[in-house]
Amino acid sequence: MAKLTFKEELCKGCGLCVNACPKKILTLSKTKLNAKGHAPVECEKPEECIGCASCAIMCPDCVITVER
Amino acid sequence: MTVVFEKPKALTDAVLHYCPGCTHGIVHRLVAEAIDELGIEGRTIGIAPVGCAVMAYDYFACDMIEASHGRAPAVATGVKRSMPENIVFTYQGDGDLASIGLCETVSTAARGENITIIFINNAIYGMTGGQMAPTSLLGQVTQTSPYGRDPKTQGYPINICELLSSLDAPAYLERVTVNSVAHVRQAKKAIKKAFQNQVEGKGFSLVEVLSACPTNWGMTPQKALEWIDEKMIPRYPLGVYRDKED
Numbered sequence: 001m002a003k004l005t006f007k008e009e010l011c012k013g014c015g016l017c018v019n020a021c022p023k024k025i026l027t028l029s030k031t032k033l034n035a036k037g038h039a040p041v042e043c044e045k046p047e048e049c050i051g052c053a054s055c056a057i058m059c060p061d062c063v064i065t066v067e068r
Numbered sequence: 069m070t071v072v073f074e075k076p077k078a079l080t081d082a083v084l085h086y087c088p089g090c091t092h093g094i095v096h097r098l099v100a101e102a103i104d105e106l107g108i109e110g111r112t113i114g115i116a117p118v119g120c121a122v123m124a125y126d127y128f129a130c131d132m133i134e135a136s137h138g139r140a141p142a143v144a145t146g147v148k149r150s151m152p153e154n155i156v157f158t159y160q161g162d163g164d165l166a167s168i169g170l171c172e173t174v175s176t177a178a179r180g181e182n183i184t185i186i187f188i189n190n191a192i193y194g195m196t197g198g199q200m201a202p203t204s205l206l207g208q209v210t211q212t213s214p215y216g217r218d219p220k221t222q223g224y225p226i227n228i229c230e231l232l233s234s235l236d237a238p239a240y241l242e243r244v245t246v247n248s249v250a251h252v253r254q255a256k257k258a259i260k261k262a263f264q265n266q267v268e269g270k271g272f273s274l275v276e277v278l279s280a281c282p283t284n285w286g287m288t289p290q291k292a293l294e295w296i297d298e299k300m301i302p303r304y305p306l307g308v309y310r311d312k313e314d
Contacts, residue, residue: 012087012112020248038088043170053073057094057247059093060084060097061083066072067069067071
């Protein structure tokens, strides 16, 4: 069981984390924008996260904290 | 549950001004992780360049000095010689290090100053809007090479690691990239080693990081990472170009 926490306001919606995720469970939000106008990253299936931190390693903006 | 990944302490809470998908942010984090892991934050002094990373002084939690364009290795030399107990690093782009600052880069390397240089090579001038850099690839379209870089009039790209490896003094030269998780891990190792070398007094260490500039390359962030694999690595092979063990 792993837990992802997103600092949404820092996200620029570049999507590098979405491509890095081996479980393909991340997506850019289709329903909200942050204060800077970017669609922030979301986890669609949190229960499937394995806590590998690949997303956080590829994130240029330190948006993601990973706990395991 | 324990935290397995979070923002390193050697980065401030300032929001990075870089474009979406710019890999400067990844390299900033790797430098900060190296500072954290070596426990040197209190005695580290960074030298910021001119270029996209000009505001690096806001992002690193250690003391920072802003050098004039290309002169970061000269400033670092002065700081290190006057305060040899401090850990001194420069963080420079290709316009800064390989163009206007090439003299300082080569001279500092030739003297073997005991400093650490993090060199971001993204094959273009980012901050000024995508002009041709000394590291731009042959055929690469930029604002100032609209028909592609032509060696007849614009010369050939400069491979900094190979150039500096012809000198006697440098202790450590490695080229890495940050376009995949595996490559980021390798880059982390190289950057940490470059700082460790300075702590041990081994001398001049430079890590060249092939970096993406999605905005000025005119690509999506993901496509830009693939472009590094397809175009940049064939011209700039990854690997260790110098590693003096003693």
